[in-house]
Amino acid sequence: MLTYLAAALPRFTSPGARLLALQCALRADASGRLRVPRGLLRGMRMYGRTELWQELARARWLHLPDLKSAPVEVQLRDVTLDHAPGRRTRCHAAHWALHPAPSALLATAPPAVRLTALVLAAHTSAHEQHGVDMDILARLCGHSPQQTAELLDQLVSARALNAWHHNRESDEVFWKLPQQQAQTRLVVSPGRRQAPQPWNPA
Structure with a gap:
């Protein structure tokens, strides 16, 4: 997934945006949809970091979500997850990526x-x-x-x-x-x- 993001995002995308994108990619369903709880964003120290979402939207990797909603509903633009490991495996990887x-x-x-x-x-x-x-x-x-x-x-x-x-x-x-x-x-x-x-x- 890190290799996929390195190819899908501009090279000098900020580290914070990359970490956020990684969690989104690992937690999304096959249609590129996911809900991001506020607790997860707080745990990642990314709650209220609108600039990270805007950066990923400018890269046309996701649609800019309504950040006032709880949880934040996200739709990825680049839907290539049908060839990725199963969602359960990716969710396990998402948890591991928080504390690698x-x-x-x-x-x-x-x-x-x-x-x-x-x-x-x-x-x-x-x-x-x-x-x-x-x-x-x-x-x-x-x-x-x-x-x-x-x-x-x-x-x-x-x-x-x-x-x-x-x-x-x-x-x-x-x-x-x-x-x-x-x-x-x-x-x-x-x-x-x-x-x-x-x-x-x-």
Whole structure:
């Protein structure tokens, strides 16, 4: 679904709008309709964020809903969910995406950091070393490679990652997760950044 959104939305769609679009895409029925409870929006720190809905409407990805209704009734324009996994599977994924293990962060973390943690969690395997191409990572995060590197530094500072490394020859990004903190909820505190740990997986 992250790959689908990377293709369906403009590249530099804001992280907050991407997180909202992800929840909508995962919760919609085959006709692209869904109802978004206010409690869910509050939990995502997106209640009252009309600019995110407007951004997705300008991208022609959904019809701008009546945000005064409760719940918010949404109609997606891009209905390609008939080829996606079943709705029950997608609803389970929607719940997981709110607290993506093992890179779980509190909802108070900035949307860009939460989205990066979610993308990493989606590419995390059972192996100790995890990796993905920088171009793919940056595209899924909706940022440039340089901005994505800064977000990875923030995840290290927040102790959501032990370390990360960019192999410029292969253009792959590798990362290591904390061994004993897989279920720990972490808060990224802007302005309190520690130097990221250097790491070379070779």
